[in-house]
Structures are given as structure tokens and as C-alpha cells.
Amino acid sequence: MPRLMLTDDSWTLLSRIMSLTGRVYNKPEHRMTLEGILYRMRTGIPWRDLPKEFGAWNTVFRRFNAWLKKGLMMEVFQFLNRFNDPEWLFIDGSIVKTHQDGASVKAPSEQAIGKSRGGNSTKIHLAVDSGGLPVYFELSGGQVNDVIHGESLILGSPKAKIVVADKGYDSQTLRESIQHKGAQHVIPRKRNSKQGNEDIDWCLYRYRHLVENAFLNIKKYHAIATRYDKLARNDQSVVALAFALMWLPMWVD
Template identity: 45%
Template sequence: MSRRVITDEIWNQIQQTMQFYGCYRSRNSKNIMEAILWKLRTGAPWRDVPEDLCPWQTAYNRFNRWANKGLLGEFVFKLRGVLDKEWVFIDGSYIRAHQHASGARHGEESTIGKSRGGATTKIHLAVDASGYPIDFEITGGEVHDSQVASQLIELVGEAEYLIADKGYDSENIWEVARNHHMIPIIPRKSNSKKVNVEFDHYLYGLRHLVENAFARLKHFRGIATRFEKLARNYKSMLFLACSFIWCKSK
């Protein structure tokens, strides 16, 4: 008998969201969701999904259909609670791509790049003042954090403070943040001659919140190591992990 992780309270939240988006529902819907979460938690191949949950083809087809439609991203925006945007933290983290993640079909986006760690994907994450995920982007591992900062700020919208490490010290990032009415709390690089009067050591010391969020996401082995060939499928797994974190927070 496979271990279940979806409580009645969590399933009620998920089921209401599925109903809101008109997802197909069946008597086996909860077991199918358990099977998808089992795959996310273990990182095992789809073919190894326990038979007592549902046939593996059913779980894969349901997940793939949702990923193709972008529904799992919609799920997290519906399930997440009230965001505390007084402080917003951004950072990036490398994810090693398993050899099975290679070989995406021609024309399909993979977002797997080469870095010092080999074949990697990078998660660029924004979290709120409570350390819960707001949104994210994924790129190849060779993409520097600062190249995605503007996109993250656009996804966040508005906040009072934007806290990031010195890798984000760029005049363009500072300008984008201020255009969104954010006060950047970013240390200057060692060779910078500009005065950083807005820097707040206390807020910068809270950057562990975004690191904690990455640690929580990487409890899911399907996130800690990338097994998905397609970018949209890995991104959907990330959205599902974020949704589960939000559900457990309520």
C-alpha cells in the first residue's frame, strides 16, 4: 500500500480549484493526484507509479495534459494565500539535469544548459516576506541571475522592498525595481564606487527565507534533480510543488 500525502483538507482545496478551471473529474481523481505527487516526491520513472494508485499511463496523461494547457500554473495562483509583499526576496539555484532529461524532441524547449556543474537548469525564484513562493522562471544553468531579475520583478508586480545578493547589483535592475515602487536592498560590488544609502543590514540578513524556500522545494526529489525532458513539464512540476507548499501552509 503506497503512502498517501493528500489530507482531506488539502484535497478539498485542490478539488475546488480543479472544479474552478473545469478539469475532468472522476471517482479516481484523488488517487491520480496522489500518483502525480508520488512521481514528484520520488523522482522515479512514470512507469514505476504504484499500481494501487492508478495505471501509470493515466497519471502521466493527466499530468501531461494539464502541463500542456498551463493549468498547474493557474492552480498555484488560485491556491496560494494572501501574499505579504512588504519584503520580496529573489535568488537563483542550480538543478542538476539527469541524463534521462536529455533528448527533447526537435522544436520543444528544454531550458537545459551547460555550466560548471555540467548539464543544469536554473530556478529563479521570488518569495514573499513569509518565505512562500510568489513566482519563478526557469532557464539553462549558464544564465546569470541578473539576466532574469527584471522578469522576476515584473512577475512580482509591486512590493515595498526587494532584497537580493550582490549578483543583482546592476543599474538596470535598480531602475526596474524603483519603477515598480520597490526599494532595492542589494549590496554593491566590491569595485563599485557608488554610495548605497538605502542598504539595510537587517533586511539583507533575512535572505535565508529564499534559501529556505529552495530547500523546501528540493525536498521533492523530482525538483532536486531534473528528470523531465520538456521545460513546460519541469515547470509544471515546480508549480505543483509550490501549490502543495501553499496548501500545507493554510
């Protein structure tokens, strides 16, 4: 039997959330379907190679695809992260390589696939709360500059008192946007800046590793560390599921 990821308590919680969305009926077989999705996410194998213990691979894939069309994984993630601690908000972006099979799609830019130094890639733009737990994310092509998604990350996240980011978000426009929302910013300026960084709270800035830790947490899943999905919708849902798993320990003793 392949190694499973869900405890009885975890599945009870997830099945209840899935039912509350009104998009999925509560059926016992859904547990092994979700375990199959998690197994594929963890190992990165093709759907056809899914062990038989999870059921017929095409049945698992059809349910997976149906759930994604309904936005189920995003709803589960949003439900779990609603009790966040937004006093501090840390934002950052991280690139993942897109596999050649995932990149073989028409209009790749529309599927959040772009060309960066490493070839075809996707960038995950993420915001985490004071405890380092994910609260909002977006996808883009790997060549997109972090600061372009800075304002939308803040708009999509809970209102924070302080926003912390690295030099990649060095933009006066972004700073003014943060201040307009009633928050402070801790964003170092680049070396060629005339103003300097005397006003930066370096003690708080050191906690920026929390958002980097979140990326490390989800990149242990092979299907996220390397993108195999052609559609941005599918990749977004897989990432949302991985972030939802980070929240489970906060709900399940």
C-alpha cells in the same frame, strides 16, 4: 500501500480549485492520480515503476500530461498564492542538475536546459513574499546569470515596497527599474564598486534566507532536485505543484 501526501481537507480544496479552472471535471479517481504524480515527484522514479495502488502508470501519466498541456498546475499555484504579503520581495536563483535522460532532447536551450560547471542543468528563478512563500518563478538554462531574470521576476510578482537580492543582482539598470516601480532596493554592490554599501539595510538583508529556504523546501522532492523531464512545460508544472504545496497550510487548518 505507498505513503500518501494529501489529507482529506487538502484534497477537498485542491479538487475544488481544479474544478473552478474549468479545465478538469471533478472525478473521485483524480485524487489517486494526483497522489501518483506526487509520489513520482517525491521519489523521482520512472513513470513505469509507479505502484499499482495509484492505477495503471500510463493512465496516470496521460492525465498528468493532459493537465500540463492545459496549464492546470500553474493555475492551481496562482490561485493559492493570490493572498500573498508583498511588502518585501526576495528574489534569487538556484541550479538543479538535469539527468542525462532529461537532457536527451532536441534544442535543449528551448527547454530551459543549459551547460554550467556541473554539466547539463536548469536554473529556477524565484520570488517569495514577506513570509517566504513563493509568488512567481521562471526557468532558464543553468548557465544564465541571475540578473538577466531580475526585472522579469519583479514584473511577474505582486507590487512590493522593498526588493531584496544578493550581489548576483548588482546592476544599476535593475535598481532603476525597481525604483521606477515605486519600490526600494536592498542589493549589495560588489567589492570593486566605488559607491560602497553604506546605504544597505543589512538587518533586512539577513531575511534573504527566506528565498533560500523555499528552494530547500522543494528540493526535498527528487524529481525537482534532479530534473528528469525533457520538456520545460513539464518541469515547470512539477515545480509549480511543489510551490503550491507550500501554500496549502495557509488554506487548510
